[in-house]
Amino acid sequence: MTDAGIQSILIADDEPLARERIRRLVDDIPGYQACGEASDGDSTLRGVAELQPDIVLLDIRMPGRDGMEVAERLNDLTHPPAIIFCTAYDHYAINAFQVQAIAYLLKPVRREALADALGRAGRVNRVQLQAMQARNENPETQLAVRTHRGTELIELAGIRYCEADQKYVTIHHAQGDTVTDFTLKELESSHPEQLMRIHRHTLVGIRHIQALHRSEDGQYRIRLRDDNTALAVSRRHVSDVRNRLSEA
Template identity: 60%
Template sequence: MTSQRRVLIADDEPLARERLTRMVEDLDGYRVSGEAANGDQVLDAMARDIPDIVLLDIRMPGRDGMEVAAHLSRQPNPPAIIFCTAYDDYAVRAFEVQAVAYLLKPVRREALAGALGQAERLNRVQLQALQGQADTDSHHLSVSSARGTELVDMTRVRYCEADQKYVTLHHDNGETLTDLSLKALESRFPEHLLRIHRHTLVGTHFIRSLERLEDGSSQVRVADTNEALPVSRRHVARVRQWLRDL
């Protein structure tokens, strides 16, 4: 039987704690190991039993969520931190203290499930890579949406696809929509994204092969998927050179 991940819920509003408790208990693989109404209670609970994950409000009496998260991030074996807050102006600071997700209230069940899954996938090496960083580091992108703020590891993005005003990032955890342009992404992450079409960037870690089709067109095979992405003529030489330099 798979052991359940222990979740500590910290919020100064009893109704908010009750709602999060119900959602966590409804998800397989997780159980609520404790509750806290303020930052000091979080630290007291941590001294007794370190949970795997902390659902943490930001504005609480005494020590606020940011202070608590900063303290926890300095521990030898810190829990994963997921902020659950009504305020969207702490997102950048949240990732400075190694938060794995930033959810806006009212927290939706599917958003919480996704954040808990992300907390399990984010290993210690990734947490150390996030420590002390500002908005993002050299391979992470902070993306805001109606669900909150998601931290996307660009080394795990298979491809980016533009559609009118938005770009969809296809990655390990599904899809993330951003209003950043392909040009901005290409410029910001040149080691991780390669232009293959005016509508498409492909993750350099996932280029499996370049194929020429009978009609003379070309496509890139993407590792870990059945995807074959079209390559425009002007970008074929660049993709071929990238494969040669591997």
């Protein structure tokens, strides 16, 4: 039983040294406390039933039921814990988000990456987890992005705009900013219903547009909702922008 305001964490990994290292990392991050450990799939499920943790740090390759199967079973619960995968293998990332994982961290897990993932898990309450499960039935509502912290899941509806700078693209979204090696062309072609080209260097989330303005110097700009961010619109895209806005 953890103190009020402290997020409880179950650590599931078949390697004792890995569990010990992750426990030390958790102990070093304020607001979180390890409530138990598990060494295989079955003991993980038993630990969740007995301890009711808020978050499970889950390895994928474990004896018996692997982490993916455990995650599927956990998501059938009425009140599932948030799941953060900690693994040495990067090729499970897309499958991880199909079972509603909050984050996917590669070993050796860094303190900064774990703290960031725990912070995101802590912001997802039980109601939001159930809503996330419903949304994940349609994978086109989310974007899996590989970053230096691991693979992150971004809600397409939360993307405000994407900005290219040399060979990287920064995605500005509801939870912050994420740098990715996706190109603007890839994002535009994959998600034409959500993202619209307004400039050679910029895509914008259509639902976040407040208005299209023309300044005294003849430059067109799109103003976004919430914080009134203004984004330049190139002349070649003005007509397309107007047409899309008239259809919205």
